[in-house]
Amino acid sequence: MVIQGNPGSCAIGFVLRNKEGDIIYACGKYIPEGTNTKAEAKAMVKALRYCVECNFVLIDLHTDSMILKKAVEGEWSVLWSVAREVEEIKELIARCKITLSHTLREGNKLADHLANRALEVGPSYCNCLVIWIFKEGGL
Numbered sequence: 001m002v003i004q005g006n007p008g009s010c011a012i013g014f015v016l017r018n019k020e021g022d023i024i025y026a027c028g029k030y031i032p033e034g035t036n037t038k039a040e041a042k043a044m045v046k047a048l049r050y051c052v053e054c055n056f057v058l059i060d061l062h063t064d065s066m067i068l069k070k071a072v073e074g075e076w077s078v079l080w081s082v083a084r085e086v087e088e089i090k091e092l093i094a095r096c097k098i099t100l101s102h103t104l105r106e107g108n109k110l111a112d113h114l115a116n117r118a119l120e121v122g123p124s125y126c127n128c129l130v131i132w133i134f135k136e137g138g139l
Contacts, residue, residue: 007035012043013114028114030123040065041085048092057096062103069102
C-alpha cells in the first residue's frame, strides 16, 4: 500500500506465493482516495477474494498493518472507516484456513513496489496495473 497524503491518492499491492515461496499472482491497483489503513484493508480484501475464487484454502496472510491485524482478530476496536472491509475480511477468512501474521514493511517489498508503480501510473492507464500469473514451467 502506498499513499500520497492521508487521506489522499493511494494504491494497493499484494503478492500471492505458493508453499515454496514462488510468486503465483501479483497485483498493483490505483485507488482514487483513501487512508493508509483503508488501502491496507482493500488490499487484504482483494487478495482474499482472489484466494477464495481460486479455492485456495490454506493461507498464510502477512500484513504490515498492525492496526488491521488486531482489528481483524478482534483484539482492537475496528475503525469506522474500514468497518465494511474488516467485516468482509472476516467473512472471507471464515471460508478458508488462514494464519494472519504481522510483517515489517521490508517483508512486503514487492507488494510495495507494485503499489508504488500503480500510484505513478494512476487511473488513466488501467484498472489493475500489474497482474502476473505464473504456472509450472513458466508464464
